[in-house]
Amino acid sequence: MTGTTVGSAPPSVPAVRVPRRRGTELALIVVAVLLSVYGYCDVGLAKNGTVPPGAAGYGAGLGVLALLAHLAVRFRAPYADPLLLPIAVLLNGLGLVLIYRLDLETPGDEAATAQLVWSTVGVALFIGVVVFLRDHRVLQRYAYISVVAALILMIVPIFFPAVNGARIWIRIGGFSIQPGEFAKILLAIFFASYLAANRNALAYTGRTVWKLKRLQLPTGRVLGPIVAIWLLSVGVLVLERDLGTSLLFFGLFVILLYVATGRTGWIAVGLLLAGFGAFAVGSLEPHVHSRVEDWLHPFASIDAGEGPNQLAQSLFAFAAGGMLGTGLGDGHSILIGFAAKSDFILATAGEELGLVGLTAIFLLYALLVERGFRAGLALRDAFGRLLAVGLASIVALQVFVIAGGVTGLIPLTGMAMPFLAQGGSSVVTNWIIVALLIRVSDSARSQPLPQEPS
Amino acid sequence: MTRYIRHAAAFCALLLIALLVNATRVQIVQSDSLDENPANRRQAITRFGQPRGDIMVDGRAVTGSQDTGEQLRYERTYKNGPLYAPVTGFASQVYGTTLLENAEDDILSGTDPMLAPLPFWNDISRDQNPGGKVQTTIKAAAQQAAYAGLGGKKGAVAAIEPSTGKILALVSTPSYDPERLSGTSSSVARSWAALNNSSDKPMLNRAIRQTYPPGSTFKVVTAAAALDSGTVTDLDAATKSPSPYTLPGTTTELTNEVEGCKNATLRYAFAWSCNTFFAKLGADTGLADMAGTARNFGFNDTGLKIPSSVAASNFDTSMDKAQLALSSIGQYDTRATPLQMAMVSAAVANGGSVEAPYLVDRTTTDDGDVVGTHGTETLQRAMNPATAMQLRELMTDVVEEGTGTNAAIPDVTVGGKTGTAQHGIDNSGTPYAWFISWAQKSGDAQPSVAVAVVVEDAAADRGDISGGGSAAPIAKAVMEAVLGG
Numbered sequence: 001m002t003g004t005t006v007g008s009a010p011p012s013v014p015a016v017r018v019p020r021r022r023g024t025e026l027a028l029i030v031v032a033v034l035l036s037v038y039g040y041c042d043v044g045l046a047k048n049g050t051v052p053p054g055a056a057g058y059g060a061g062l063g064v065l066a067l068l069a070h071l072a073v074r075f076r077a078p079y080a081d082p083l084l085l086p087i088a089v090l091l092n093g094l095g096l097v098l099i100y101r102l103d104l105e106t107p108g109d110e111a112a113t114a115q116l117v118w119s120t121v122g123v124a125l126f127i128g129v130v131v132f133l134r135d136h137r138v139l140q141r142y143a144y145i146s147v148v149a150a151l152i153l154m155i156v157p158i159f160f161p162a163v164n165g166a167r168i169w170i171r172i173g174g175f176s177i178q179p180g181e182f183a184k185i186l187l188a189i190f191f192a193s194y195l196a197a198n199r200n201a202l203a204y205t206g207r208t209v210w211k212l213k214r215l216q217l218p219t220g221r222v223l224g225p226i227v228a229i230w231l232l233s234v235g236v237l238v239l240e241r242d243l244g245t246s247l248l249f250f251g252l253f254v255i256l257l258y259v260a261t262g263r264t265g266w267i268a269v270g271l272l273l274a275g276f277g278a279f280a281v282g283s284l285e286p287h288v289h290s291r292v293e294d295w296l297h298p299f300a301s302i303d304a305g306e307g308p309n310q311l312a313q314s315l316f317a318f319a320a321g322g323m324l325g326t327g328l329g330d331g332h333s334i335l336i337g338f339a340a341k342s343d344f345i346l347a348t349a350g351e352e353l354g355l356v357g358l359t360a361i362f363l364l365y366a367l368l369v370e371r372g373f374r375a376g377l378a379l380r381d382a383f384g385r386l387l388a389v390g391l392a393s394i395v396a397l398q399v400f401v402i403a404g405g406v407t408g409l410i411p412l413t414g415m416a417m418p419f420l421a422q423g424g425s426s427v428v429t430n431w432i433i434v435a436l437l438i439r440v441s442d443s444a445r446s447q448p449l450p451q452e453p454s
Numbered sequence: 455m456t457r458y459i460r461h462a463a464a465f466c467a468l469l470l471i472a473l474l475v476n477a478t479r480v481q482i483v484q485s486d487s488l489d490e491n492p493a494n495r496r497q498a499i500t501r502f503g504q505p506r507g508d509i510m511v512d513g514r515a516v517t518g519s520q521d522t523g524e525q526l527r528y529e530r531t532y533k534n535g536p537l538y539a540p541v542t543g544f545a546s547q548v549y550g551t552t553l554l555e556n557a558e559d560d561i562l563s564g565t566d567p568m569l570a571p572l573p574f575w576n577d578i579s580r581d582q583n584p585g586g587k588v589q590t591t592i593k594a595a596a597q598q599a600a601y602a603g604l605g606g607k608k609g610a611v612a613a614i615e616p617s618t619g620k621i622l623a624l625v626s627t628p629s630y631d632p633e634r635l636s637g638t639s640s641s642v643a644r645s646w647a648a649l650n651n652s653s654d655k656p657m658l659n660r661a662i663r664q665t666y667p668p669g670s671t672f673k674v675v676t677a678a679a680a681l682d683s684g685t686v687t688d689l690d691a692a693t694k695s696p697s698p699y700t701l702p703g704t705t706t707e708l709t710n711e712v713e714g715c716k717n718a719t720l721r722y723a724f725a726w727s728c729n730t731f732f733a734k735l736g737a738d739t740g741l742a743d744m745a746g747t748a749r750n751f752g753f754n755d756t757g758l759k760i761p762s763s764v765a766a767s768n769f770d771t772s773m774d775k776a777q778l779a780l781s782s783i784g785q786y787d788t789r790a791t792p793l794q795m796a797m798v799s800a801a802v803a804n805g806g807s808v809e810a811p812y813l814v815d816r817t818t819t820d821d822g823d824v825v826g827t828h829g830t831e832t833l834q835r836a837m838n839p840a841t842a843m844q845l846r847e848l849m850t851d852v853v854e855e856g857t858g859t860n861a862a863i864p865d866v867t868v869g870g871k872t873g874t875a876q877h878g879i880d881n882s883g884t885p886y887a888w889f890i891s892w893a894q895k896s897g898d899a900q901p902s903v904a905v906a907v908v909v910e911d912a913a914a915d916r917g918d919i920s921g922g923g924s925a926a927p928i929a930k931a932v933m934e935a936v937l938g939g
Contacts, residue, residue, distance in 0.1 A: 255465070259458040302493040312493065318480045319488030320496050326580060332496050355481040359474060366470050373463040377456055389459055396466040400473060409476040 021082040022074045028086035029066045036062055036093025039328055043101040046329030052100075061116060062093050065123045072127040076134075077442035081371045084441065087364050088434045091419035092119050092427065094361070097328070098348050099422050102341045105334035111341050111422045118424035122431030129435035136439050140383045143193030147229055150186035153179035154236045167240040178425035180245050181416075184394055185432055187249060188256075190229065192386035195260035198222050199382065203261035226253075241287055244401050244413030250274060251397045252390060259389050260382075282411070295411040310336055310344065314406045317347040318358075325354025341422040343414050346406050362403070365418070369396040372437050378444035388440045391433050495525075500582065502526040502547060507562040507585025507820065509542050509554055512594045515587075517542060526638060530555075535631035537601050540610075540624050540659045541592055541813065543762070544632035548642055553659065554588060554813065555632075557761035561586040561817045561825065568825045584820035591620035591815045596903075599935035600625040603928030608910035610660035612793040613932050616800035616892060616904045618830045619809030621760060622936055623905075624793075626664075630656035662764045665789035666908055669875030670727045670921070671888045672784030674798050674845060675769075676736045677724060678806075678837040679747035681844055685739045689721045689844055699730035702775035708733055724848040725856030727872060729783050736782020737775050744782060745771045750836040752797050752808060753790070760793070760813045767794040784873060792906045795890045798836075800904035802849060802869065803892035806842035808833045845869075849892070858889065860926035863934055867894040867901075870929065872921030884911055889925035893933040903936040905929040 037059035044052030052058075066089045073080050096119065100112040133139075139146075156170060156179055163169045169176050195202070201222045230253050238246055254270035282292045293300070294311050301309045308316065317333040320326060331351035336344045350358045372392025376385045395418055402421075405412035416426035418433075480488070488494065505519035505528045516538045518531040530545040532538065543553025551559055560566035562585050569583040600611035604627040613623035634645035649657050658664060680686045686693070697716040698707040708730050715728035723731035736744055748754070748769035758764040767790040773781060780786035790798075793811060801808045809830055816827040837845070849869030852858040858870035873888030887909040894901035907925040 255462050259455060259462050262455070262458045299491070299493070302491070308491075308493040312491075315480055315484075316488055316491065316494045316496065318477070319485035320494075321481055322485050323482060330580075332499055335495055350477070350481060355477055358477050358481070362470060362473055362477075366467070369466050370463065373459060373466070376459050382455065385455060385459065389462055393462065393466065396469060400469040403473050404469075404476065407473070407476050407480050409472060 020078050022070075022078060025073065025082035025085055026070055028082065029070055029089055032086045032090035032093060033059060033063045033066055035090060036097055039094060039097040040100065042327070043097060043104070043329040046327060047101075047104050058096070058100075058116075061120075062089070062096070065089075065120060069123050069126055069130075072130045073438055076130050077438050079442045079446035080438040081375065081441040081445065083367055083371050084434055084438055087368050087371075088419060088431065091361075091364055092122075092431075094349075095345070095417075095420035095422075095427075098345055098420065099341050101329055101352075102334060102345075102348060104329075114424065115422055115427065118427050119431075121424070122428040125428060126431040126435040126438075129432060130438055133436075133439055136384055136387060136436065136443060137381060139189050139387070140193045140196070143190050146186040146193075147190040150183040150190065151229075151232060151236070153183045153186070154240075157240060158236075162241075168242045168245075176424075178423065180240075180242060181423075181425040181429040182432075184245070184248070184252075184429060185391075185436070187229075188252065188387065188390035188394060191226070191253060191256045192383055192390050194226055195256055196382035196386050198226075199260040202257070203263060238281065238285075242414070243281070243288060243291075244398075244405075244415035247401055247413060248394065248397050248415070250277075252393055255393045256386055256390055260386060288411075291411045291413070295408065298408055310339065311406070311408060311412055313337070314344050314347040315408055317344075318350040318407060321351040321354045321358075323355050325350075325352050325357055328352050339414070342416060343402065343412075343421065344406055345421045346403055346417055349420070350407075361420070362399070365395060365399045368392075368434075368437075369399075371441065375437060375441035375444045378447070379440060380447065384440050384443060388437065388444075391437055391440075394433065395430075498526055498547070501563055501565075502528050504528060504564060504582060505585060506530055506545060507564065507587050509538075509558075509562070510587055510589045511538065511541075511592045511597070513589075514594070520636075522637065524638070529636040530633065531636065532631060532633045535633050536629035537597060537625075538592075539629045539632050539657075540626040540661055541590060541597075542632060544635045546632075546635040546642065546646075547638050549635055549646055552657075553762045554590070557759075558588045558814065558817065561588060566825070569819050586820060586825055587818045587822075589815045589818065590813055591615075591622065592624065592813070593622045593936060595935040595938065596623040596932050597625060599623075599931040600907075600928060601627065601629075603907075603931045604909065607924075608654065608660075609908050609925075609928075610664070610792040611905065611907050611928060611932060612661045612791075612796040613903055613905045613936065614793075614796045614800045614809075614811055616804035616901050617809065619800075619811045620815070621793075621811050621813045622903060623932055624659075624661045624813065626658065626660040628654045628656050659762075660908070661792045662760065662762065663791070665765055665767055665791050665794075666886050666888075666910075667875035668784040668788060668790040668795055669873035669886065669888050670729075670732075670784055671795055671798070671871045671873035671890045671906075672782070672788055672790070673724065673727065673732045673873075674802060674849070674871050674890070675748055675751055675753075676732050676739070676744065676782040677720065677848060678751075678802075678841055678845060679743045680720075680735050680739045681841040682747060682837050683739050683743040685735065685743075686720050688719075689847065690719050692717050692719055693723075693731070693735075695723070695728070695731045695734055697728070697730045699734055699779075701733070701779050702737055704776050706776070708779075721848060721851060724871075725851045727857055732783045733779035737779040739782075741771070741773060741778050744778060745769060747837065750808070750834050751801060752794055752833065752836075758811075760811050762813075764793055764811075765791050767791055784875060792908050794906075795888065795908075796904050796906035799849075799869075799871075799890040799892050799906060801836040802842055802845045803894070803901035803904050804842075805839045805900075806835055806837040808836050853891070857922045858891070858926050860922050861889065861891050861930040861933070863893060863930060863937070865896055866933075866937060867896065868892070868930075868933065869901075870926065872926065874920040885920060886910055887921045887924035889921050889929045891926070891929045891933065893937060895937055903933050905932050907932075 041051045103110050157167050257266045281288050298311045313336040333348040333351045369392045376388030379385045402415040404410040416423045418430045508515035509517045519528045520531050526547045543555040545551045545555040564583040564585040600623045611625040698709045712726045753767045753769040756766040770787045781788045810833045812828045817825045853861050853868045853870045857872040861870045870891035875886040890906045892901040892904040907928045909924045
């Protein structure tokens, strides 16, 4: 696998190359930056009647970051999908606008500047990945290092004090990071690598559990390590009360197992286990139990005379937005209070941009995910395919879990909306995810189209 | 593997569709019920997000708004709050609105669609109109005269322009400052508790929401019924009226506080307020005519609004003769609001016709463009015009030479009727002093003001002299204030 130069195809196959479309990417980035600056000015006009003084600086900062990222892609991943980077820039820019907008309601608790700093770190890492990771297959070698690192990252916060009920933070000085965020990528690399190496064994060997051969259990030697890793990670997360992330890892594991083996039985087992686990945790663990109660009866606290809880406030915010929204800066989603800028940032989008704006945001995520899957389809190495699917699934599952939570579709679990929500670890992680997707899509599109799906 | 990747992609697409369907459910389908959830603060934030329109008296605002910079941004302020509280009511962030603040809330808060320059425009732009203004019919001088006249005593005054029904004064004491209920601070909650727990009931609008036994002022209604029905035809003819008078079917004897009531004329009995005479007169007139006339004056009307709703005054429609006799002198179950008794006096002054009383002359936008005006509306005819003329004579006599001389104003024709309503077990309570009256400037075609005054803690001396002593001077001051302006 080494020695293959990215961007060149074997001479025996006629090269059917995808156009590079770097100009398209640049144009879309300009649109994304302008849209963000427009939103920034709109907030200032709505709240104070003037264009905010930082508008030019904000636009220039975002523009320079986006341009540097673009240059890295142009020179190091020239065949990469041209939609990925503009979508990331637009979501990150919109997130900064929403956080700045909420900052205006919470004097003394300013978050937009820190978010801009973290975004800069994220873009720097993005550039680093694009520049220094020449071939994604290199990562396969580090599968076991990844999983060890992931487990360490997840376990470390246990030794730090809980913040708002969840032990998922490391605080050093005034700095706080959420190491579990980075573990996502590492686990995706491990799962993809392990399943790519063992997928035949998983799919075709082992004992038949049912006579009908609907389900074959692979041998413990093959299945054991991965189940152990998975159980360990989910167990740690449950201890840390980070249920959103444990749900995410569970979904990621089931999807990758299914894609790798093609056995529907895994999905059935996954759903059964998920159902059983959800029921057990939901009824036994008081923290989760209260979340489930809130989801079933979002207005119970109002009837009890205690005023609306966060979920009810979030639903009020979405309802107030209606079809077209109140306009940036004209909503009252700050009523949600704690976590309005992080877990509940989508409620601000829903109230001020309306169903139309919310749909647009969902479609941006959907495009990001779809482009990831497309890269996975176009790649020829099993590891790359599983990695692309894994990264895309992380984004999709994360959007579903948090958006479904704040709109009352599923019980609420604390998680960050990719790129939109306040949170340094999250924005950095998502930039790395996009960088990896850029890398695999560059590989996929610089190859001739596969003649036969494997 | 390609097939399974497609399956996984389809699964992610399903998740997205679920999100979109659910967002539509929350933002479109359920949005109205969520918007209207009482725990949703957004309506209140919008409502208090701009200054409230003002309530005007004689072209001057008696209300104001103060920017607090808080979440519920603008608080209501009141100029002369206790004086105008029975007119304005309060507009509180916490406790809602009452009286005009309540009845004209759509105008004042700016939500009335009539305030919008174009229909439906606000639905599209999500803009809110500035609050409109409410011009009241109150005359500041009359209001002040009534308030000063009542002083520290419990009581109420209602003054009406007889020909139109415009309410010129509406006072209730003891009063309170509605500003104490503006805002969200803990002092607001304390004020609310203190006002509600006070034995003086300062937030009770005694002029329109409290009924009192009207006592002898009700004799105006009895006289109107008797004259209209022909029970009495000549004001100056002697009648067969015993004194004391035994209530029909009982052994209870009714007596008078004054001399000369035996076989008196209607003129004498009215001027000196003979209970025996009017009890018999009511009984002789009969329940049907008495109840009919009372109803035409406005008694038993549960639907009267000025625009705040007025408590219904009561005259029973099924009684035996003894009860009817007592009711005819404003006792037994007969009860009236001060506003109702002002309407009785105004009907006499207005030739027998009762005009609907109203408090809002017109509503305008913030810029002064008229949104709505209130026209005069005749409720019903209380008595024949000829009867009204006779009653004017009788009421004028009361002020000129009877129990109501304290209300006389030089060079002005004043008609009046005193009353003292005893109440409580065995009449143990301090009697309510009543005076109802009207005044006509010489040279004017018709009386320009009718007043009703009730004073709850009147001086302890019994008899109609109490109404003339405690209440008549207040009525006089109010009438002078109206005539002088």
